[in-house]
Amino acid sequence: MAKADLPQRREIRTAIPGPKSTELMARRRVAVPNGVGGTMPVFAERASGGVVLDVDGNSLIDLGSGIAVLTVGSSADAVVAAVTDQVERFTHTCFQVTPYESYVSLAERLNHLVPGDVERRTFFVNSGAEALENAVKIARHATGRQTVVVFDHAFHGRTLLTMSMTAKAMPYKSGFGPFAPELFRAPYSYPYRCPVGAPPAECGPACAEAAIRAMDRQVGAHRIAALVAEPVLGEGGVVVPGEGFLLMLAEYCKDNGIVFVADEVQAGFARTGKWFASEHWGLVPDIVTTAKGLGGGLPIGGVTARADLVDKVHAGGLGTTFGGNPLSTAAALAAIEEIEEKNLLQRATDIGQTFERRLRPLADDVAAVGDVRVIGGMAAVEFVEDRSSKTPDPDAASRVLAKCHEEGVIILRAGTYDNVVRILPPLVISDDLLNEGLEVLEKAIRAL
Numbered sequence: 001m002a003k004a005d006l007p008q009r010r011e012i013r014t015a016i017p018g019p020k021s022t023e024l025m026a027r028r029r030v031a032v033p034n035g036v037g038g039t040m041p042v043f044a045e046r047a048s049g050g051v052v053l054d055v056d057g058n059s060l061i062d063l064g065s066g067i068a069v070l071t072v073g074s075s076a077d078a079v080v081a082a083v084t085d086q087v088e089r090f091t092h093t094c095f096q097v098t099p100y101e102s103y104v105s106l107a108e109r110l111n112h113l114v115p116g117d118v119e120r121r122t123f124f125v126n127s128g129a130e131a132l133e134n135a136v137k138i139a140r141h142a143t144g145r146q147t148v149v150v151f152d153h154a155f156h157g158r159t160l161l162t163m164s165m166t167a168k169a170m171p172y173k174s175g176f177g178p179f180a181p182e183l184f185r186a187p188y189s190y191p192y193r194c195p196v197g198a199p200p201a202e203c204g205p206a207c208a209e210a211a212i213r214a215m216d217r218q219v220g221a222h223r224i225a226a227l228v229a230e231p232v233l234g235e236g237g238v239v240v241p242g243e244g245f246l247l248m249l250a251e252y253c254k255d256n257g258i259v260f261v262a263d264e265v266q267a268g269f270a271r272t273g274k275w276f277a278s279e280h281w282g283l284v285p286d287i288v289t290t291a292k293g294l295g296g297g298l299p300i301g302g303v304t305a306r307a308d309l310v311d312k313v314h315a316g317g318l319g320t321t322f323g324g325n326p327l328s329t330a331a332a333l334a335a336i337e338e339i340e341e342k343n344l345l346q347r348a349t350d351i352g353q354t355f356e357r358r359l360r361p362l363a364d365d366v367a368a369v370g371d372v373r374v375i376g377g378m379a380a381v382e383f384v385e386d387r388s389s390k391t392p393d394p395d396a397a398s399r400v401l402a403k404c405h406e407e408g409v410i411i412l413r414a415g416t417y418d419n420v421v422r423i424l425p426p427l428v429i430s431d432d433l434l435n436e437g438l439e440v441l442e443k444a445i446r447a448l
């Protein structure tokens with residue numbers, strides 16, 4: 001079956017998981033550590049657009065994008081063509097050994113796309129975590145300082161440093177210490193659960209002030225190398241910070257010679273309806289990290305830094321064997337083309353309106369729905385035991401997820417309290433499929 005023939009519809013032929021997936025799950029349990037988590041016990045056979053076809057012939061609606069990776073869809077035509085052409089020419093040279101043009105072209109594209117009229121340079125690594133590791137290296141080198149400020153609810157990866165930067169103990173940190181030193185955690189603006197008790201409209205400035213007070217008193221601005229923030233929390237539960245939060249922090253960084261790193265690994269690259277989520281607030285970060293959606297489905301991470309900061313690093317101080325592999329850089333350039341040609345920034349915004357239309361009423365109608373959050377092609381429903389106490393209800397999220405999975409809709413959990421259902425469809429998903437997937441979700445939520 002050619003890729004173009006993969007019908008864009010939901011079709012359930014067996015129980016989910018079906019017999020072939022069940023057999024593969026049994027092999028997986030023996031061959032692969034249990035520590036590698038799993039959202040659905042279903043094995044993929046093919047995928048394109050808004051569907052994943054499983055090994056039992058079930059066609060599932062994809063509302064997860066392989067965790068915000070498949071912005072342009074799986075096996076997008078332009079990506080397949082670019083990678084096929086590249087794989088026949090050469091698979092690897094190592095950019096630091098004998099470089100190739102696509103790496104430079106992609107760096108040029110990112111240097112222009114990242115917000116702000118600033119001279120920038122970009123290099124490539126293998127993952128989001130590795131991009132964050134390098135952002136911290138650059139900031140420490142440029143400032144001669146050590147402390148890195150991170151936030152509540154943050155997720156930055158699973159390496160020693162990025163796991164340490166991540167907020168949530170289970171499952172990311174528990175049992176894996178000791179952690180990297182010289183990290184300081186500050187409150188993040190979470191309007192639904194403002195950590196300093198401000199009403200939603202004032203949560204942004206109130207949390208920025210609290211974070212700044214904490215940095216001043218407990219660290220001292222002169223010791224801080226970098227402040228690393230997701231402009232929208234991803235794993236933390238699609239939390240959109242209150243107005244003013246990021247800009248006040250950026251101002252503090254500027255006044256105190258602190259490098260502002262925007263971790264755009266999840267929210268960046270067209271997901272929220274802008275190339276970078278930072279643009280929603282006019283934020284101009286010093287360093288931007290990218291990964292997930294960047295490679296059109298192939299693994300790649302990017303670090304885009306102000307030239308004056310990164311130029312201080314000596315030759316050989318940055319790099320990695322596979323970073324910016326030619327297949328990934330070719331795929332990323334093709335993904336940028338797809339985003340532009342298919343106008344996926346606008347598409348993300350339109351998907352956001354569909355989310356609003358379909359999910360917002362749930363906040364009024366269903367007592368277990370505490371909050372609905374939407375920013376372009378990224379949405380979340382947060383579940384609570386009751387609305388006045390806002391006690392998180394992870395079981396409600398589990399029930400909704402299980403129902404969706406059973407009905408052939410791939411959808412993800414998120415949130416510090418495990419009580420958030422997160423929706424991240426490929427931006428190329430058809431309106432019909434999106435609506436059908438959301439209908440399954442709505443029914444599951446209304447059945448609570």
Ligand SMILES: *Cc1c(COP(=O)(O)O)cnc(C)c1O
Pocket residue numbers: 126127128129130132155156157158230234235263264265266267291292
């Ligand atoms: C996924 C993620 C990372 C880590 O990326 P990996 O490619 O899994 O290492 C870092 N930051 C954010 C915001 C993420 O969502």
